[in-house]
Amino acid sequence: MEVYKTDVLVIGAGPSGAVAASILEKKGLDVLLVEKKKFPRYVIGESLLPSCMESLKEAGFLEALQKEEFQLKIGARFIRDDQECLFRFEEQYTEGWSWTWQVPRERFDQVMTDELEKRGVRILFEHGVTDIQFNGSTSKTTIEDRTGKVHQVEAKFVIDASGYGRVLPRLLGLEASSDFPMRxxxxxxxxxxxxxxxxxxxxxxxxxxxxxxxxxxxxxxxxxxxxxxxxxxxxxxxxxxxxxxxxxxxxxxxxxxxxxxxxxxxxxxxxGYASGVTKLYGDGFALAGNSAEFLDPIFSSGVALGILTGHRAAELAAMQLKGENVNWETDFADYINQGVDTFRSYVRHWYNGSMQCAFFTPTAINQKIKNQICSVLAGYVWDKSNPYVAKHEKAMTVLQKVIHLYS
Ligand SMILES: Cc1cc2nc3c(=O)[nH]c(=O)nc-3n(C[C@H](O)[C@H](O)[C@H](O)COP(=O)(O)OP(=O)(O)OC[C@H]3O[C@@H](n4cnc5c(N)ncnc54)[C@H](O)[C@@H]3O)c2cc1C
Known part of the structure; x- marks a missing residue:
């Protein structure tokens, strides 16, 4: 049995795990990335949001990704019957990126893991996490390779970015059902x-x-x-x-x-892809990306939230391992919930019909409101100067009432 020792074990080499591993490596920590599958591997989640571009840049992936010439995505286009509603990201309220990409994920994810390997980050492909034992904040994780051989990883911190694998939520009993109906x-x-x-x-x-x-x-x-x-x-x-x-x-x-x-x-x-967790962090671990929460594909938020939460988890883990005090509740859980809850309101109001009415009743929303909604659709769900972020549920409900007046 091989025993690997590392500062941070990252589980899963999707966008969330790749960005987390990269940020940790850039901050001078030793990282081990463990991925169950052989890459390239197919996974769904192909339309990104502009808000993740800054993290891709900070993670050092932007240049390599740009060389792939992925399809540029400059907005989100919705159609119903013969009506069209186009949100152009250059017309958004929040200052930020006005474009992103539409990507075959098998290639997108592999470009990032190739970059990590070039920089010397250890990645164990075809190794799946099967068990974990915590002793305070340090942990011993059991991994199994494709031949069935078992190895161990000793880590000071674990970031679970295992996506639909939901490794730590399952192993630690943190799974929670979603408040959305099964789709x-x-x-x-x-x-x-x-x-x-x-x-x-x-x-x-x-x-x-x-x-x-x-x-x-x-x-x-x-x-x-x-x-x-x-x-x-x-x-x-x-x-x-x-x-x-x-x-x-x-x-x-x-x-x-x-x-x-x-x-x-x-x-x-x-x-039945929607899922949640009872907590987003614990002594010696944090959950990022889909492993933490997934709502619905309608606003293409999954990969962007995965990248942004992986980034955040890595930054905080690095601070903690360097001896700084980290308040995981305010700096991580509250942060993630702010973004996820904003999208939660939008998804709810999509399926109750009010967002669809808003999109296809152009007289009901003026350009200023459209720009504010556009920023949420671009993934800028932490800009509390935007009323459609700060008071997302209330703003949506008011919008619903206004639309009734117009329809
Ligand atoms: C129908 C549908 C459509 C979607 N469309 C979009 C879209 O257009 N845009 C968008 O942004 N999102 C979309 N999503 C969401 C998107 O698929 C996810 O949010 C995104 O892939 C999450 O990234 P991640 O890095 O958290 O996890 P993943 O990309 O799933 O990566 C997790 C990695 O962990 C590995 N892993 C799993 N178990 C283990 C284990 N035991 N040990 C080691 N490794 C493990 C997996 O092999 C995988 O490579 C969609 C989802 C659905 C269901």
């Missing part, structure tokens, strides 16, 4: 040979099918487009390519574009 998703990738030549063909588009169900169309720069459906489980009638083709055929705004096009991967289903 389902069904998605594939398609050779997009009839893609419109204008902005519409490049832009991530979200098609409202009805109040509970919607479709995403996320074009990549390699000519492939990610297509998926999300909604109430009763909306889904099967899980094979024939069903997927029929579902696309039923969306009149998209059927001509995708008819007879090659599907380059078998469709996949994920159900």
């Amino acid at each position: 389902q998703s069904f998605f594939t990738r398609i050779k997009d040979e009839r893609r419109p030549k204008n902005l519409e063909g490049k832009q991530a588009t979200f098609v409202v099918l009805d109040q509970q169900n919607w479709m995403w169309v996320i074009p990549f720069s390699n000519g492939i487009t990610s297509v998926g459906f999300v909604g109430d489980p009763i909306f889904f009638k099967g899980n094979d390519e024939t069903v997927m083709r029929q579902m696309i055929e039923d969306v009149y705004q998209m059927k001509d574009r995708f008819r007879d096009m090659e599907h380059v991967m078998p469709p996949q289903t994920i159900k």
